[in-house]
Amino acid sequence: MLRTVSDPFATAELRRRVLAAWTDSPARFREDANAEEDLVRGGYRDRLLVELAQNAADAAARAGVPGRLRLELADVGGGGEVLHAANTGAPLDAAGVSGLASLRASAKRDESQTAGRSGGAGGPPIPSVGRFGVGFAAVLTVTDEPAVHSTGGGVRFSAARTRAEVADVPALAGELTRRDGAVPVLRLPWPAEGTPPGGYATEVVLPLRPGSRVAVRTALEALQAELLLALPGLTEIEVVVDGVTRTLACSHTSPLARLRDGDRTRTWRLEQRTGELAEELFAGRPVEERARRGYAVTWAVPLDDDGRPEPLPVRQVVHAPTPSDEPLSLPARLVAPFPLGPDRRHVAPGPVTDALVDVCAEAYAGLLAALAPDPAVLGLVPRIGLAAAELDAALGSAALDRLRTTAWLPLADDPEARQTAERAAALDDAAHDGVAEERTAVLAGVVPGLLPAGWAGRAGAPALAALGVRRVGPAEVAEAVGGVARPPRWWARLYASLDGADREELGALPVPLADGRTAPGPAGVLLPADDLPVGRLGPLSLRVAHPDAVAPPAARRLLERLGASPATAAAVLADPAVRAAVEESVDAVEEDWGRADPADLARAVLALVGAAGTAPGELPWLAELALPDAAGAWAPAGELLMPGAPLAAVLQDGALGLLDPSFADGQDPAALRAAGVLVTFALVRAEDPDELDVDAAGAWADAVLDRLPPGPPPAWPPLCAVRDLELVADWAGALALLAGAPEEAWADVVLDGVAAPGYLRWWLTTHPVLGGRRPDRLAAPGSRELQGLYEPASGPPDVLERLRPPATVGDVLADVDAALDLLDRLGDPERTVSPAVLRTVYARLAEALDGVDVDPPAGVRVAPDRVADPGREPVLVLDAPWVQPLVDGLLVPAGGAPAAVADLLDLPLASERVTGTVTSRPARRQAWSALPGAELAAARLGVAELDGEVAVHEPLLVDGRPVAWWPDGDADHVDGTPPALGRALAWRAGAWPLRQALAEAFADPDRAADLAAEDAVG
Structure with a gap:
């Protein structure tokens, strides 16, 4: 070596x-x-x-x-x-x-x-x-x-x-x-x-x-x-620190790269572009760069275990090819041979950089197009406004431009196809991502360019906006499906997928109808229930949705929010079209409008009525349904009698028509009764007396109002009356029928807390229905208070219980007309009255008739069995009890209200006709408090001590005539007897009812203690 x-x-x-x-x-x-x-x-x-x-x-x-x-x-x-x-x-x-x-x-x-x-x-x-x-x-x-x-x-x-x-x-x-x-x-x-x-x-x-x-x-x-x-030439790096080795490795299987860090491996998807830049781009660049014009650009993004991209954090750096200080907001790794400036940290601007930006943009669009068509890819779309430097902005802008024109977005109805952003469309309803898959599946092929489910979610919305992808909201969906021919079950899926969308945007959503038509919107459409006889509703020309289109609960829920109505039988009956058909049915027959056969219309309506379980009178307008009568004509149901109806036996002959028996045999009797065909008396309901179409409704309302104190007009409660009472010929039979009428027909009406007879009771009691006599002019059986004044009523107990003839004077006085009748009866010498009633009856009459213009009676009752004629003999109303011994004439009991009674009867008061002066001299004068028994009398009056003076005469004479007591200014003149003392003191103290108790105190003063003890017990 x-x-x-x-x-x-x-x-x-x-x-x-x-x-x-x-x-x-x-x-x-x-x-x-x-x-x-x-x-x-x-x-x-x-x-x-x-x-x-x-x-x-x-x-x-x-x-x-x-x-x-x-x-x-x-x-x-x-x-x-x-x-x-x-x-x-x-x-x-x-x-x-x-x-x-x-x-x-x-x-x-x-x-x-x-x-x-x-x-x-x-x-x-x-x-x-x-x-x-x-x-x-x-x-x-x-x-x-x-x-x-x-x-x-x-x-x-x-x-x-x-x-x-x-x-x-x-x-x-x-x-x-x-x-x-x-x-x-x-x-x-x-x-x-x-x-x-x-x-x-x-x-x-x-x-x-x-x-x-x-x-x-x-x-x-x-x-x-x-x-x-x-660094593609480098496949492995061993890092040894403190004797521990960590191996970093990279293996390529184009277009994938698998990076290993110890025992962890991560797969990256690579997109590469190679080529050679034009020589003129390098003018002014160093000689070494001009000699190496070739380039290799690589984008890389990691993938998860399912092959979906996992965008990197948006703060990356450009690798040129090793990391530079150039920030990169695109969430992927970029390796590109950008020319660097003298500091070897930042990319040098110029033509070379601009050309490489275009190459990078093309490669980036190719990367997204090559990835599996999964919504996660949207995380790689450049976000506007995130760029941190000039090069970053250029890369993001160029990549976004290329992505807008590259066919890389998938189609919902063709998994293999790809489209550009300008042709793509995304459902705009991020609040309901849970149903996006079904909604997309339904609309695939209907909405052009629709992206698959998941691509329109909230997470991908910014990316789609940056790409300029068209958003399709519920309103656009409704427009897109207009005129689309699809089976009812397809519409059911569409409605279910739109459940929860903004109803303001779906007003034009078409609805297939059961008769083959299509409604332009859900408003007014009827949603059939399972048991609704849809096939029998043709004569009604209703907009009933096809049952298959509204079978899913979510579909029904959506259409209801959009204005459709549940098509139960009751809901169909409530449809304005049904009501209009019923209300016009008689005119349609008479004027031959050429609409549906009236018998078919009647059968359809009666079928709905029977299915809905409608009660008689619940829908008053049903009484206008045209039905055939026994004479071969057509009449409103409410003017026809059921064959064999009990009501027919009590009415005048010919008062009402008879339903055609052959038609009645094929119908549900309950439905006929609910439609208004009469078996017994019919009820009429209204919110105000003016709306009651019954006999004498106005007179009844006046009678009710007469019971109220003066004031503004009251608010009426819901009213219930009985019709056709004026047509009765047999009242004995009619009362038996009416006794079984619902409680609401007999109920009192309450206004401002005052109860008054309802219409039925008032009408019956003011007409001769009991053996030719008015019930309000008879007395309840067993009445003692009215004995002698009224004949007792007779009839079935249940009928009398309903009619409630008066039993007391109070019952009579509750009605102004009855009170006037009582005033006349008191002046009838053929009648008698009990002493207890006579004592207060005129006072009570005066109160009941206060404010009523009353003519004075010809006769005035002065005793239970005696009636006086004020025109022939003097009759006075006693208002001052001390003058009674001096009255020359007859007295009318005032019942504590002498002035009101005198005004009612047009009679003078006794004090106006009898005057006098004390002509005797008192034997003694002393203070009331000095009298024996005064202490007990004060206690019974509830005062500490008696005041004033009393003059005792033996005897007391007024104008030479003896009297028991006579008030005269501050002193009371008495004849000295305990009764006279008790009356004088009671009048002075304004406690007239205590006169007997006070007389007892003065009669036996020695027993004052015992009497006081008795008072304490009471």
């Missing part, structure tokens, strides 16, 4: 030439020193391993062998460490040594210095781009003594030895002093001893300076297998 001491690379001659150049021109020494200092200060430490790998890949490529690199961090004792980088391939030769000793960066430090000058004295030039250049110069960031051992010899560089050589040159000594001993290390090579490890052609040995050890160790640990993508 050759030994380096033989100096096979003529290092001595290289040193001589360089030293001669420096001696001849110390400025050249400064330029070289500045250039190397720029390289070291340029921050190339992070590129050291990459540049060593690049050199290894170049060596393997030159030798045409698989490239392998071994990076080992070894401890040499004493705290020192050495980085060994051994690689296969072509060994180091003389040209290589010359390249290592040639700086590859600008030495320009100020305007007086110029880069690219020849080396002087025959020295090598300083090109801006070369084969080793900055790559090897990166070693100076970690060492001062780099060495290269190869099978053909070795070479070493040394800062110390270079410094010693320069110090011996007088022309350079001053410059060396000025630079504090800093010298360009890589300009002077020395032969080196050593051989590379077995199996390797070259080894770079880098004794690390103390400050570099941690950084190198960290870089080795962080080295990733992805580096091998940028």
Whole structure:
């Protein structure tokens, strides 16, 4: 094996030439020193391993062998460490040594210095781009003594030895002093001893300076297998740290590359473009670049286990071919030979870069087109606004432009086809990704260019927007399917897939109908229930959806949201078209409109009524359905009697028609009754009395309102009445039928908290339906309060219970007309009244008729069995009880309301006709509180002490006539008896009902304690 001491690379001659150049021109020494200092200060430490790998890949490529690199961090004792980088391939030769000793960066430090000058004295030039250049110069960031051992010899560089050589040159000594001993290390090579490890052609040995050890160790640990993508000549890198080996490897099976990092393997999809750039693009570029116009561009993206791309983080860098400082927002690895600037970190702008951008864009579009058609590919589409630099923006813009015009997007209805973005369409409903697959499957082939399911999801929306892919919302879907001929089950799938979409956009969604027509939109369409007799609904001309089109619950749910109605029998009956057909049916027959056969229409409606279970009176408009009568004519159902109906037996002859028995035999009796055909009395419902189409509805409303106190018109509750009462001929039979009417027909109506008889009870009680007598002019059986004034009602108990004839005076007074009738009855001498009723009846009448214009009665009852004629004898209303002994005439009981009674009967008050003056002299005058028994009387009045005076007469005379007591200003005149004292004190205290209790207190003052004890018990 050759030994380096033989100096096979003529290092001595290289040193001589360089030293001669420096001696001849110390400025050249400064330029070289500045250039190397720029390289070291340029921050190339992070590129050291990459540049060593690049050199290894170049060596393997030159030798045409698989490239392998071994990076080992070894401890040499004493705290020192050495980085060994051994690689296969072509060994180091003389040209290589010359390249290592040639700086590859600008030495320009100020305007007086110029880069690219020849080396002087025959020295090598300083090109801006070369084969080793900055790559090897990166070693100076970690060492001062780099060495290269190869099978053909070795070479070493040394800062110390270079410094010693320069110090011996007088022309350079001053410059060396000025630079504090800093010298360009890589300009002077020395032969080196050593051989590379077995199996390797070259080894770079880098004794690390103390400050570099941690950084190198960290870089080795962080080295990733992805580096091998940028270095196709390198297939393996061994990283040895602390005796532990980690192997990074790359194997190619075009177009795939499998990267292994230890026991982890990841597959990458590669897309490559090779070629040669036009010569004119290199005008102004260095000579070495002009000689190498060929290019190889590679895009790479990792794949998951299913072959789907896994986009890289959007902050990548451009590899040219090793990592540069150019940011890349495209989520893939780019390896392209972009020309670099003097700093070897950034891409130099110009025609070459522009041309390579176009190549990269074409390759990127080819990468996406070659990947499996999976929505994950959208993650690779450039995102607008993410570019971080000029080159990044150019690459993203160019790639996006190429993707817009490349046919790479799949079609939902043809898995093998590809289309451009301008022809593609995506469903625009990211909120419902769960049904996107079904919706896409249904619309494939209907919506042109539709992308497969998954491509229109929320994650891919920005990419589709950047590509300009047309978004298809529900409104566009509705438009696209208009006029499309598809079987009903296809429509069912479409509706189910659209469930949850914005209903405002689907108003024009067509709906196939059961009769073969197509509705232009769901509004007004009926959705048939399973038991709906769809085949019998033809005469109704309804828009009933085809059952197969609305079978899925989701389809029905969507159409209901869009305005369709569930087509249960009840829903169909509620359809305005059905109601219109019913309401116009009689006119259609009479005027021969030429519509459906009236019998078919009637059967269809009755079938719906029976299926819906409609109750009689529930849909009043059904009573207008034209049905055949027994005379061969057509009449509204509500004006026809069922054959054999009980109602027919109680009505006047011919009042209503009879349903054709032959037609009735083929129909459901319950449906006929629900349609209004009469078996018994029919109910009528309304929201207001004005809407009640029954006899005397207005009079009933007035009677109800008469019961209310003055005020604004009340709000009426829902009303229920019975029709055809005015047509009854047999009231005994009719009342038996009415007794079985629903409770709502008999219920009271309540307005503002006041209850009044409902229409049925009011009508019956105000008409002669009980043996030719009005029930409200009879008394309830067993009534004692009304005995003598009213004859008792007689009839079936259930009928009387419903009619509720009055049982008390209060029942009578609740109605104004009945109260007026009672006033007349009190003046009837043929009638009698109980004393208990007579005491208060006139007062209660006055209250009940307050505000009513009442004519005074001809007769006034003054006793239970006596009626007086005020026109023939004096009749007074007693308002002052003390004048009663002086009254010459008859008295009417005032019931506590003498003024109101006098006004009602147009009679004078007793106090207006009887006046008098006390003519006797009192035997004594004393305070009420001084009377025996006064203390108990005060307690019974609830006061602490009695006030005022009392004058005791023996006897008491008023105008010469004896009386028991007489109030006169502050003093009360009495005859001294306990009853007189009790009455006088009760009137004074405003406690007239307590007069007997007060008389008892004065009658037996010795028993005051016992009486007080009795009061306490009560």
